[in-house]
Each structure stands twice: as C-alpha cells, then as structure tokens.
Amino acid sequence: AQKITQTQPGMFVQEKEAVTLDCTYDTSDQSYGLFWYKQPSSGEMIFLIYQGSYDEQNATEGRYSLNFQKARKSANLVISASQLGDSAMYFCAMREVLSYGQNFVFGPGTRLSVLP
Amino acid sequence: DAGITQSPRHKVTETGTPVTLRCHQTENHRYMYWYRQDPGHGLRLIHYSYGVKDTDKGEVSDGYSVSRSKTEDFLLTLESATSSQTSVYFCAISLSGARYEQYFGPGTRLTVT
Numbered sequence: 001a002q003k004i005t006q007t008q009p010g011m012f013v014q015e016k017e018a019v020t021l022d023c024t025y026d027t028s029d030q031s032y033g034l035f036w037y038k039q040p041s042s043g044e045m046i047f048l049i050y051q052g053s054y055d056e057q058n059a060t061e062g063r064y065s066l067n068f069q070k071a072r073k074s075a076n077l078v079i080s081a082s083q084l085g086d087s088a089m090y091f092c093a094m095r096e097v098l099s100y101g102q103n104f105v106f107g108p109g110t111r112l113s114v115l116p
Numbered sequence: 117d118a119g120i121t122q123s124p125r126h127k128v129t130e131t132g133t134p135v136t137l138r139c140h141q142t143e144n145h146r147y148m149y150w151y152r153q154d155p156g157h158g159l160r161l162i163h164y165s166y167g168v169k170d171t172d173k174g175e176v177s178d179g180y181s182v183s184r185s186k187t188e189d190f191l192l193t194l195e196s197a198t199s200s201q202t203s204v205y206f207c208a209i210s211l212s213g214a215r216y217e218q219y220f221g222p223g224t225r226l227t228v229t
Contacts, residue, residue, distance in 0.1 A: 004158070033215060033216065033217075035217060035218075043204070043222070043223050044220065044222055044223070045159075045206060045208075045220035045223075047217050047218070047219060050215050050217055052215070091158055091159070093158075093159075095216055098164070098172065099172060100166040100167075100170065100172060101147050101164050101165075101166040101172070101210075102147065102210050102216045103149075103161055103164065103174065104149075104159070104161070104208075104218055106158030106159040106160070107158050108156050108157060108158050109158055
C-alpha cells in the first residue's frame with residue numbers, strides 16, 4: 001500500500017525566510033506523481049506543485065519548489081521568501097494508478113505559521 | 117477554478133438518517149472523487165468514478181454509496197449516518213493528461229449528532 005509521511009505536525013518560519021516542509025513516500029510503483037496542496041484556514045484545497053517520478057529536474061512554481069530525491073523517496077516542498085499568506089496546512093500527496101482511475105494518497109499534513 | 121460545486125455546504129443530521137451530498141462540475145471531466153478529511157489523517161478516498169455509472173471503492177468506503185447518472189453530478193450517500201461519519205467531505209476532479217492533478221470543491225461540513 002502506498003503511504004505518505006509528513007513528520008512535522010507544525011512549523012514556524014519568519015516572514016521573508018525560506019522554509020522546507022518534509023515529505024517521504026513509500027511505493028513499489030515505477031511510475032507515480034507527487035503533489036503538494038495548500039489548505040488555508042478558509043478550508044479550500046489549492047494545488048501548488050507537481051513532480052513526476054521520471055522528471056529529471058526538480059519542479060518549480062513561482063516561490064514553490066520541490067526537492068525530489070528519488071532514491072531516498074523524499075519530495076520536500078521549499079517555500080522561498082515566506083509571506084504571511086503562506087500560513088496554512090500543507091499536504092503532500094502521491095498519485096497511484098487504480099484499475100480505472102487515479103487515487104491520491106495524502107499525508108497527515110504540516111501546519112505552517114509565518115511570523116511577522 | 118475547475119467549476120466544482122458541492123451542496124449542501126453544511127449539514128447537521130441525526131444518527132440513523134440517510135444523507136446525500138452532491139458534487140456538480142461544469143467542465144465534463146471524466147474522473148470524480150469523494151474524500152473525507154479528519155484531523156491527523158489528511159484526506160482519505162471514499163469512492164471514485166471513472167465515467168457515467170462507473171464507480172469503485174476507495175480506502176474508507178464502508179457505510180457510503182455513490183452514484184453517477186450524469187457526467188456532471190456525483191452523489192455520495194450515507195445510508196444510515198453514524199457519529200463516526202462526522203467529517204468534512206471534499207469532492208474532486210482530476211484532469212486528463214500526464215499529471216492528472218486534482219482540483220477540489222469547497223467541501224461539505226457534515227455533523228452527525
């Protein structure tokens with residue numbers, strides 16, 4: 001069974017600094033996708049960034065980058081120049097292939113608090 | 117914005133009553149999903165659909181059923197609600213293509229008393 005581990009229940013970062021949120025995954029599949037989602041206090045789930053298992057370069061989307069280390073099965077999210085609006089829950093997820101669709105397995109999340 | 121709406125957004129119901137949650141999408145996506153979110157668990161898949169009348173179970177499907185009679189609507193039914201089904205329920209679609217990233221509806225907060 002697929003599994004996602006996020007070992008940091010909560011993190012604090014000073015505004016304008018960078019922060020790394022950890023994610024490790026467990027899979028025997030060769031082809032998979034890794035995702036990060038943000039959930040602010042308003043509750044919606046916001047897609048941030050994607051990394052494919054065969055992608056050779058780390059994904060980047062604006063201030064978000066994904067530090068993908070395939071041999072270590074880790075997919076850490078790096079947020080550069082933190083802003084107050086980055087305070088939220090962050091979920092790491094992995095896509096697994098089902099019989100007729102795609103499933104996402106989510107980690108328990110990390111709550112990030114950005115301090116002014 | 118993937119054009120996903122959920123109704124109702126909030127519901128309080130009593131143990132033993134049936135409850136149906138609706139997910140509606142406007143962009144003809146093939147794949148639709150129902151998740152529940154509970155503290156410490158992230159999101160867990162209940163059921164998913166890969167087309168009209170085509171559905172399959174997810175990780176936590178016991179006590180839930182689904183139906184999809186039209187592309188745009190995916191219904192989640194709790195046949196006899198229990199307090200353990202108090203949760204936030206999210207509907208999602210996934211895009212076609214290499215990434216299949218998911219986009220979520222706004223969620224339904226269900227309380228079973």
